[in-house]
Amino acid sequence: MSDAKHEDTEMDINLDREALTSLCHKVLTRHGFSESNVEAMSDALVAAEMDGCRSHGLYRLMGFVATLNNGGVVPDAVPVVEDTAPSVVKVDAKGGFSSLAFQQGVPELLSKARANGIAILAINHCVHGTALWVEIERLTREGLVAIACNPTQSYMAPYGGSQPLLGTNPIAFGWPRGDGNPYVFDFATSAIARGDIELHRRQGDEIPLGWGVDRDGTPSQDPAEVLDHGAMLPFGEHKGSALAIMIELIAGPLIGDMLSIESSEHDQGKGSLPYHGEMIIAMDPARLTGGSPQQHMLRSERLFDLVKQQGARLSSERRYQARQKHLEEGVTLSRALYDDILELAS
Numbered sequence: 629m630s631d632a633k634h635e636d637t638e639m640d641i642n643l644d645r646e647a648l649t650s651l652c653h654k655v656l657t658r659h660g661f662s663e664s665n666v667e668a669m670s671d672a673l674v675a676a677e678m679d680g681c682r683s684h685g686l687y688r689l690m691g692f693v694a695t696l697n698n699g700g701v702v703p704d705a706v707p708v709v710e711d712t713a714p715s716v717v718k719v720d721a722k723g724g725f726s727s728l729a730f731q732q733g734v735p736e737l738l739s740k741a742r743a744n745g746i747a748i749l750a751i752n753h754c755v756h757g758t759a760l761w762v763e764i765e766r767l768t769r770e771g772l773v774a775i776a777c778n779p780t781q782s783y784m785a786p787y788g789g790s791q792p793l794l795g796t797n798p799i800a801f802g803w804p805r806g807d808g809n810p811y812v813f814d815f816a817t818s819a820i821a822r823g824d825i826e827l828h829r830r831q832g833d834e835i836p837l838g839w840g841v842d843r844d845g846t847p848s849q850d851p852a853e854v855l856d857h858g859a860m861l862p863f864g865e866h867k868g869s870a871l872a873i874m875i876e877l878i879a880g881p882l883i884g885d886m887l888s889i890e891s892s893e894h895d896q897g898k899g900s901l902p903y904h905g906e907m908i909i910a911m912d913p914a915r916l917t918g919g920s921p922q923q924h925m926l927r928s929e930r931l932f933d934l935v936k937q938q939g940a941r942l943s944s945e946r947r948y949q950a951r952q953k954h955l956e957e958g959v960t961l962s963r964a965l966y967d968d969i970l971e972l973a974s
Contacts, residue, residue, distance in 0.1 A: 660703045820860075
């Protein structure tokens with residue numbers, strides 16, 4: 629497939645995986661990110677784009693560059709891995725993006741999880757702008773069950789409130805399924821990911837009621853008002869709010885890092901991507917099942933089969949379908965987004 633070709637609309641651009649990766653490399657290298665950071669960040673962005681997760685795909689390059697220009701990220705950061713306890717590994721991202729810090733911490737996390745049955749990777753002082761499921765899938769490929777979460781900035785009001793206080797605070801979970809695709813979910817504790825509201829603003833579209841409120845706490849369909857003056861809302865009312873608070877605590881103070889409100893204060897209104905910490909928990913079925921791990925893990929397939937027999941969809945199935953489609957046909961970017969990215973690369 630060629631690097632880029634016009635679609636029938638004469639507007640959209642079709643790119644294969646290699647071309648997407650090349651485009652990310654050009655932009656990030658142009659702006660001074662080190663080779664190791666470029667590789668890690670590009671892998672995460674391209675994975676999201678290939679899986680149809682546009683809010684976490686190449687669109688994020690603009691936020692990456694804006695954050696760099698704001699002084700909000702260290703482009704050549706070298707993470708430092710620290711062995712702090714038999715089941716704990718900490719990585720100081722040194723102000724860089726989380727993708728490289730995660731990659732650097734994985735070998736020790738795997739070793740500790742296999743030795744002890746469970747291990748925690750705590751990433752500190754990182755900037756985050758990519759999907760958690762990319763990290764989760766990395767661990768499920770090793771046969772581990774995994775959970776990841778992080779605070780963001782104070783974008784969301786708690787249930788019953790109207791002012792931004794909590795982060796959108798994503799949480800992700802992964803369950804390995806042998807040679808097949810793992811069972812994975814990854815979602816914000818807000819009604820929708822912030823990136824999806826940003827895409828609505830970019831496209832000039834209204835957002836559905838229930839995603840956010842305006843500066844007066846009134847439900848709003850104006851993405852700019854919600855993002856710039858109002859607040860996002862939690863999913864599931866008090867349930868999403870409680871989960872968001874849990875994530876604030878266990879991926880903030882518990883690992884010696886920031887709450888979302890503190891991350892916003894650190895940003896000082898510059899509009900950079902969130903600077904905070906991240907917690908990853910990895911569990912090894914070989915240690916936890918008490919024997920015959922493969923037999924016990926296979927029991928989960930009954931549950932998955934029964935879910936599908938009811939006509940329900942397992943989490944991530946759409947992503948896997950999109951991944952296969954895009955591997956075969958390439959990914960279509962809007963001409964406007966493609967031109968914006970090219971401008972960043974020039």
